Amino acid sequence: xxxxxxxxxxxxxxxxxxxxxxxxxPALNKIDKNQAKMYLAEMFPYxxxxxxxxxxxxxFTIVDVxxxxxxxxxxxxxxxxxxxxxxxxxxxxxxxxxxxxxxVTKENIANxxxxxxxLGFAIDWSREINTSNPEYYKWTQWCFLQLYKxxxxxxxxxxxxxxxxxxxxxxxxxVENGHCWRCGAxxxxxxxxxxxxxxxxxxxxxxxxxxxLDWPDKxxxxxxxxxxxxxxxEIDFDVVSNNGNGQTFVSETVSQISYEKSVRxxxxxxxxxxxxxxxxxxxxxxxxxxxxxxxxxxxQIKVFTTRPDTIFGATFLVLAPEHPLVHSLIIPxxxxxxxxxxxxxxxxxxxxxxENKEKTGVFTGSYAINPATGEKIPIWISDYVLMGYGEGAIxxxxxxxxxDFEFAEKFDLPIKQVxxxxxxxxxxxxxxxxxxxxxxxGQFDGTRTEDAREQIVAWLEQQGVGKSKVTYRMRDWLISxxxxxxxxxxxxxxxxxxxxxxxxxxxxxxxPEVTDYQPDKTGRSALAKATDWLKVEIDGEEMTRExxxxxxxxxxxxxxxxxxxxxxxxxxxxxxxxKYWAPTDIYVGADHAVAHLLYIRFWCKFFADEGFLxxxxxxxxxxxxxxxNAPDGKKMSKSKGNVIDPLDVIDSGYGADTLRTYxxxxxxxxxxxxxxxxxxxxxxxxxxxxxxxxFDKEISKEDLNITTRNKTIKKVTEDxxxxxxxxxxxxxxxxxxxxxxNGTTAEDNITLAKLLKPFAPHLASEILEKYDSNDIWPxxxxxxxxxxxxEVVVQVNGKLRAKITVFPDDLLDEEKLTELALKxxxxxxxxxxxxxxxxxxxxxxxxxxVA
RNA sequence: GCCCGAGUGGCGGAAUUGGUAUACGCGAGCGACUUAAAAUCGCUUCUCUAAAGAGAUAUGGGUUCAAGUCCCAUCUCGGGCACCA
Numbered sequence: 001x002x003x004x005x006x007x008x009x010x011x012x013x014x015x016x017x018x019x020x021x022x023x024x025x026p027a028l029n030k031i032d033k034n035q036a037k038m039y040l041a042e043m044f045p046y047x048x049x050x051x052x053x054x055x056x057x058x059x060f061t062i063v064d065v066x067x068x069x070x071x072x073x074x075x076x077x078x079x080x081x082x083x084x085x086x087x088x089x090x091x092x093x094x095x096x097x098x099x100x101x102x103x104v105t106k107e108n109i110a111n112x113x114x115x116x117x118x119l120g121f122a123i124d125w126s127r128e129i130n131t132s133n134p135e136y137y138k139w140t141q142w143c144f145l146q147l148y149k150x151x152x153x154x155x156x157x158x159x160x161x162x163x164x165x166x167x168x169x170x171x172x173x174x175v176e177n178g179h180c181w182r183c184g185a186x187x188x189x190x191x192x193x194x195x196x197x198x199x200x201x202x203x204x205x206x207x208x209x210x211x212x213l214d215w216p217d218k219x220x221x222x223x224x225x226x227x228x229x230x231x232x233x234e235i236d237f238d239v240v241s242n243n244g245n246g247q248t249f250v251s252e253t254v255s256q257i258s259y260e261k262s263v264r265x266x267x268x269x270x271x272x273x274x275x276x277x278x279x280x281x282x283x284x285x286x287x288x289x290x291x292x293x294x295x296x297x298x299x300q301i302k303v304f305t306t307r308p309d310t311i312f313g314a315t316f317l318v319l320a321p322e323h324p325l326v327h328s329l330i331i332p333x334x335x336x337x338x339x340x341x342x343x344x345x346x347x348x349x350x351x352x353x354x355e356n357k358e359k360t361g362v363f364t365g366s367y368a369i370n371p372a373t374g375e376k377i378p379i380w381i382s383d384y385v386l387m388g389y390g391e392g393a394i395x396x397x398x399x400x401x402x403x404d405f406e407f408a409e410k411f412d413l414p415i416k417q418v419x420x421x422x423x424x425x426x427x428x429x430x431x432x433x434x435x436x437x438x439x440x441x442g443q444f445d446g447t448r449t450e451d452a453r454e455q456i457v458a459w460l461e462q463q464g465v466g467k468s469k470v471t472y473r474m475r476d477w478l479i480s481x482x483x484x485x486x487x488x489x490x491x492x493x494x495x496x497x498x499x500x501x502x503x504x505x506x507x508x509x510x511x512p513e514v515t516d517y518q519p520d521k522t523g524r525s526a527l528a529k530a531t532d533w534l535k536v537e538i539d540g541e542e543m544t545r546e547x548x549x550x551x552x553x554x555x556x557x558x559x560x561x562x563x564x565x566x567x568x569x570x571x572x573x574x575x576x577x578x579k580y581w582a583p584t585d586i587y588v589g590a591d592h593a594v595a596h597l598l599y600i601r602f603w604c605k606f607f608a609d610e611g612f613l614x615x616x617x618x619x620x621x622x623x624x625x626x627x628x629n630a631p632d633g634k635k636m637s638k639s640k641g642n643v644i645d646p647l648d649v650i651d652s653g654y655g656a657d658t659l660r661t662y663x664x665x666x667x668x669x670x671x672x673x674x675x676x677x678x679x680x681x682x683x684x685x686x687x688x689x690x691x692x693x694x695f696d697k698e699i700s701k702e703d704l705n706i707t708t709r710n711k712t713i714k715k716v717t718e719d720x721x722x723x724x725x726x727x728x729x730x731x732x733x734x735x736x737x738x739x740x741x742n743g744t745t746a747e748d749n750i751t752l753a754k755l756l757k758p759f760a761p762h763l764a765s766e767i768l769e770k771y772d773s774n775d776i777w778p779x780x781x782x783x784x785x786x787x788x789x790x791e792v793v794v795q796v797n798g799k800l801r802a803k804i805t806v807f808p809d810d811l812l813d814e815e816k817l818t819e820l821a822l823k824x825x826x827x828x829x830x831x832x833x834x835x836x837x838x839x840x841x842x843x844x845x846x847x848x849x850v851a
Numbered sequence: 852g853c854c855c856g857a858g859u860g861g862c863g864g865a866a867u868u869g870g871u872a873u874a875c876g877c878g879a880g881c882g883a884c885u886u887a888a889a890a891u892c893g894c895u896u897c898u899c900u901a902a903a904g905a906g907a908u909a910u911g912g913g914u915u916c917a918a919g920u921c922c923c924a925u926c927u928c929g930g931g932c933a934c935c936a
Contacts (some may be wrong), residue, residue: 676862795916846873
């Protein structure tokens, strides 16, 4: 063997690793529990037909480098792998070609596995999981039933985002700028009966525990904003009669009919009932019926506000167009206009609503009483008020809220100032929304707004017309999908349409094989056509199965726990195994900042509450890696023809080690990078030099590299601990350059191979084999780091003027150091007489003389 | 609009706690080996200057003995949210 031949040695080592099951995590009963454990995982991939791309390689290599690093440090390491296989691409392919998704998935997995092995990843292959395997999804269904039993999985009719291309509903987290996250089509609102997980029940805990997470700030901020906690108050406004004799006009028939017409369910018209319709747009759990109430024949409207201190300035109310009480507020003169507006705003796409920010709205014809002032104020509807947030109704304070101000200006509604803008305020907006002293606010005049918030809520509470309240932006998690290729929801319906859980001992509910994958026109999945499968008997009663399947995110919300006992047929996860391995120590991904990473936290908390998990956060440390763009800096895409195929890079002669090391060297792991076809050659040269040192160069008789060797061990070790891969590789390159200059020794070659192994495991194994060496991570000798002489920088007034070489001990001798420094011409001529001040910092080899 | 993050050679980037700016790699140039080329090995490579030296981390200010790093303002780019009351 004389030349570095990656193709040959990579094949050799991959075979050895396969045969010896080299990366199998230690069995629980054989573990020395005194040894530290490390559980690492990447976000498991969706195995697409295109195979691995360079982004996968970056993501998996990060996990691999750390896996090998900790393994070499003799920790107990768990590094599993799996496939997130339910999803639309396979189903769309099935619709187009008639090929069963089961088949396509099998092929794609085989391809992914083959490619991952070609990259030499240290994966415990005995733990491979696949979410569309019934052995796996049996337990996804079990998870669903646990949530269902506790009332955290519930069914509700509501308006939902509907993708007309993919023919399915989408969760809020899956709508991006009014478009489907998958296909990019513009989404629509559609009213359907849907399953939800009550993630809002954990809103506070999900929010409160973010700060303590060792996660990137970017993601923590995004999750905080997504949950969007707002503290404020809920205030009741009495509706007054609009015909002057104390009797509220309720045009039940007129408005009800027209309302139904305007919001006719597009899908299952037959399932919609009158009460469902009236309860309309309430997407949130448990809001139904408590938003507003008719009590003592008096109509009340509840609003949510974060600024109860401004209530004296509330000069009108605005309701969302879909608000269930709108039909009770209209009068014959306004009915037509109101109904028309309702219809229009429902039809309006989200895009139009975003683009056209000019306020629109109509007057309902009714008035309410401002409980603070006793004034009669008009009730309007407008689409700038969202049904899904707060109470779906607001008190408008146009003097101190930009949106209300615009609305008031457009429709000529009264604007009443209640906060005195402080004189020193530089806020020059048309409506002041900062803090200040209250005016025009009765007994609260002169109170600071900060104090008034609490006082006014207390005052309203005394009168029974308000209370403090916390509201969240986050909505419940919509989980039903009108798709075939997903995990069946373990539910069946009786004759009355009431849902019943499939008993746990009847799980899994197997996804039946069908021949026609096309959804039916009513928005139901192809499962609706599997007539035999649909029938099921529970407790002797004939029932019909649910035809919706679960959002794929449900399948991936618990896989990190399945990995600890992937073949367990008694439980979703083994209690002892979960106790030892979980939570995941390091989780690496490049996507799903909100959805997936919020969902796994939610399930973790739920299963902890149920006693199934001994921890409340699933991931200790999260690494979020950047994307790799094409050499032109643009996103790689088939259509642009700028895709770099990692397998081509390997096969072109560079090999997997070069590809892996290059992707770690390309830049900080958490930043985006552009592929550089030339720079990869530099990494290949580097590995070649490593090879030559061991197999081609002569061994030097003298060990001239003691300091460099120990410095390199220290640098690489510390860099891996702080996840700085690019600088670790740079340190190895420097070491190799030194060895070329000074000559190498066996110890140098072995040390280099050990430090290189996480990045280039095949090459490193080959070198270690030559020296018959283990791969245990080396430890540096602190005393070897001390050099004979040190170079000290001499600054004058903070500017570098000279460098002097001294013995290390002299660093502590201020007088001597100053004397030596002043001998330098370039220093002396800048100093007149005695220096004003001399500074010798502890941590730097530096002296600064102030002239 | 609001909230984050970032701006350093021809390029990717380094500088970890405020202490030698530009490590490492690419590209470029020169040389060695070679009939030649590739490969390989070595040297040079921020700007100005003949040199001594001086200046430079988006721009302008500030704090400090000392600022790429901290503070203020401005500009540019990237990401997130987007009528959330």
